Amino acid sequence: MMRSVPKWAWLALGLAILIVAPIGRGNYIALIMSSWLIYSIAAMGLNLTLGYAGQISLAQGAFMGIGAYITALLTLSGIHWLAAMPLSVFGCFVIGLLVGFPALRVKGHFLAFVTLAFSTLVVLVLRNEEWLTGGVYGKSNMPRPDFWLFTTASKSSFLGISFTPTMKAYYLCLVVFVVFAALMYGIVRSPWGRAFKGLRENPIRAESLGLDTRLITLLAFAIGSASAGLAGSLVSPVIQFIEPSSFAVGHSLRILLMVVVGGAGFFFGPMVGAAVVILLPEVLRFTEGYYLIIYAAAVIILMIVSPTGLMGIGERIMSVLRPEHVARSDLKEGAKL
Secondary structure (H helix, E strand, O other): OHHHOOHHHHHHHHHHHHHHOOOOOOHHHHHHHHHHHHHHHHHHHHHHHHHHOOOOOOOHHHHHHHHHHHHHHHHHOOOOHHHHHHHHHHHHHHHHHHHHHHHHOOOHHHHHHHHHHHHHHHHHHHHHOHHHHOHHHOEEOOOOOEEOOEEOOOOEEEOOEEEOHHHHHHHHHHHHHHHHHHHHHHHHOOHHHHHHHHHHHOHHHHHHOOOOHHHHHHHHHHHHHHHHHHHHHHHHHHHOEEOHHHHOHHHHHHHHHHHHHHOOOOOOHHHHHHHHHHHHHHHHHHHHHHHHHHHHHHHHHHHHHOOOHHHHHHHHHHHHHOOOOOOOHHHHHHHHO
16 A cells, blocks of 8 residues: 555655644754754765765764854855855865865775864864854854745744744755755766766776766765755854854764664665654653663664664565565466477
C-alpha cells in the first residue's frame, strides 16, 4: 500500500507538518526547529562533499562562521538580508574553491587535517581581528529581514493565530530550506551528481571515462562550502548573536556526525541526522543529567549496528518488505531458444 502512494504526496505531507509544527508551541520549539533546518542545510552540503564526492572535510562549521559574519557585517551596515545572503554564499563558494585545491594532491585523513587546519585558522582570525569581528564578544542585534508585506521583526496575527518574530524566523528558514533542498536534489540527480558519485567510487576509472576529476573535486568543495555559507547567513538573523567559538572544530564535527548518523550518500540522510543530533537531546532532557550519556550511547550503538546510518537501516527494512520480483518461467525458457 505504501508503494502505491506517490512520492510527491509524502513530500506534501511532510511540508504540511513542518508548516503547522511550531503553531502554539512557543518560541523555544520554534527556535529548536529553526536550528534543525539550518543544520540540515549545512549537512546537505557536507553530504555532497563527503557522501557523494567522497572528499572528507572538517571545515563546514568554519564556512558557516564565514557566512554568518559576512551577513552580520552587511546587515548591521544597513544592507538588506536578501542582498547580504547571496554575497555570503558567493564568498564561501570562492573560499571553498581555494580550500579545494589541496584536495587535488592529498586524500583521506591527510585532506581531513588540511581542512582541520583551515577551520582552526578561521576561528583564530575571527577571535583576533577585533576591529572587524568584535573578537570574543562577537556580533549581536543583527536585524531580522523585512519583506515588505511580511516582516520577521515584529509580532502579528493571521486567522486568529499569533505569530511571534521567532516563529516568523522559523518560516524564513523553512522557505530557504525547501528551495535549497530542491536545488540540491536537482544537482544529485543531474549528470554532475553522477560525476560526483563516480569520483567517490573510483577516481581513476572516472578520469578514464573523460571526467575532469580536478574540476569535480573543486566543485564538490565549493558547493558544500556555499551551503554552509547559506546556513550561516540564516544563523545571523535568527539567533541574532554570533561569536568565534560557536564555529570552532567541534561545530564541524557536529555537522559531520549528522551526515554519518543520517547516512552519507543518501539524499534525506542529513535531514534525519540533523533531527537526531538537534532534537533527540531535547527529547531526552526529562532524564536530567543522564540525557547526554543516553544520547552518546545511542549514537555509538547505531554506528556499530549500521555504519550506513539510519537511512541504511531503513533501506534494509524496505528491501525485506518489498516483494521480490520473480521472472516468468516461460521467459526463461524463451531466452534459451
